[in-house]
Amino acid sequence: MASARKVIITCAPTGAIHTPSMSPYLPCTADEIATAAIDAANAGAAILHLHARDPKDGKPTQDPAFFLPFLKQIKAATNAVINLTTGGSPHMTVEERMRPAMTFMPEVASLNMGSMNFGLFPMLGRFKEFKHEWERQHLENSRDLVFKNTYKDIETILRKGTENGTRFEFECYDVSHLYNLAHFAERGLVTGPIFVQTVYGILGGIGPHPEDLMHMRRTADRLFGDSYQWSILGAGRNQIPLATIGAAMGSHVRVGLEDSLWMGPGQLAVSSAEQVSRIRTILEALNFEVATPDEARNILALKG
Numbered sequence: 590m591a592s593a594r595k596v597i598i599t600c601a602p603t604g605a606i607h608t609p610s611m612s613p614y615l616p617c618t619a620d621e622i623a624t625a626a627i628d629a630a631n632a633g634a635a636i637l638h639l640h641a642r643d644p645k646d647g648k649p650t651q652d653p654a655f656f657l658p659f660l661k662q663i664k665a666a667t668n669a670v671i672n673l674t675t676g677g678s679p680h681m682t683v684e685e686r687m688r689p690a691m692t693f694m695p696e697v698a699s700l701n702m703g704s705m706n707f708g709l710f711p712m713l714g715r716f717k718e719f720k721h722e723w724e725r726q727h728l729e730n731s732r733d734l735v736f737k738n739t740y741k742d743i744e745t746i747l748r749k750g751t752e753n754g755t756r757f758e759f760e761c762y763d764v765s766h767l768y769n770l771a772h773f774a775e776r777g778l779v780t781g782p783i784f785v786q787t788v789y790g791i792l793g794g795i796g797p798h799p800e801d802l803m804h805m806r807r808t809a810d811r812l813f814g815d816s817y818q819w820s821i822l823g824a825g826r827n828q829i830p831l832a833t834i835g836a837a838m839g840s841h842v843r844v845g846l847e848d849s850l851w852m853g854p855g856q857l858a859v860s861s862a863e864q865v866s867r868i869r870t871i872l873e874a875l876n877f878e879v880a881t882p883d884e885a886r887n888i889l890a891l892k893g
């Protein structure tokens with residue numbers, strides 16, 4: 590009897606794009622991040638992509654001291670694969686961004702595959718009241734912000750992470766990022782199975798249309814053949830629709846409040862676990878099975 594395809598759900602519970610005034614459900618303290626992550630894992634997420642925030646004002650931080658308390662709680666409560674950000678916030682230096690992954694040497698770390706504009710300022714139209722001035726500045730300053738990921742930056746993270754046994758969630762926000770990834774694969778710095786997280790709908794990256802998804806898919810197929818694992822991250826309201834289209838075509842999926850605060854028009858998600866449950870229901874209706882953490886480790890050849 591043929592067995593169902595296993596789909597890896599990655600959940601990103603907090604990130605560095607959204608700010609506390611945008612949603613009361615955005616986790617900011619270590620306990621909130623731990624609870625959000627553990628609930629997401631219990632709902633079916635095999636991989637947890639994690640950022641930290643300073644509980645004082647919810648500002649993103651890459652200080653490992655803010656990661657440690659929630660990492661301890663998550664590891665004690667789940668078998669989920671830990672994936673630490675090296676993207677941090679687009680406002681941070683690369684040195685700052687690398688600190689958690691270099692300190693904790695996780696099974697997976699994110700790696701952003703090119704420099705780009707990162708337009709957060711359109712959210713100023715949607716969210717007008719901010720509790721903290723940094724929140725407004727974070728959006729406003731993105732008019733003149735380059736999310737810097739030079740070849741040197743990428744190579745540094747890649748080499749140091751690989752030395753630690755960390756493998757990567759390669760975040761590709763546009764077609765050129767796939768070519769950058771292929772460049773590193775050609776040089777032998779990236780080996781399969783390559784976990785390609787294709788990102789849609791960030792201003793500065795590729796759009797959120799099914800044609801965009803198809804073009805990324807065709808390009809990745811041509812560049813990486815069967816040595817990659819495709820995953821879909823749709824920003825904002827595109828999260829569930831694009832994950833559904835991608836999954837039907839063979840992708841893994843990523844959800845969580847880092848990428849979208851929403852469950853529906855004008856309806857905030859009360860947790861990342863709610864989004865995991867929604868996509869899980871869809872995946873199971875499509876006759877796929879949700880991968881366990883150990884199955885994800887096997888699919889992505891992680892160190893375990």
Ligand code: KMH
Nearest residue numbers: 604674675676677699700
């Ligand atoms: N915020 C996402 C669009 C990272 O942490 O390296 C991409 C991301 C970046 O997760």
Ligand code: ZN
Nearest residue numbers: 604674676847
């Ligand atoms: Zn992230």
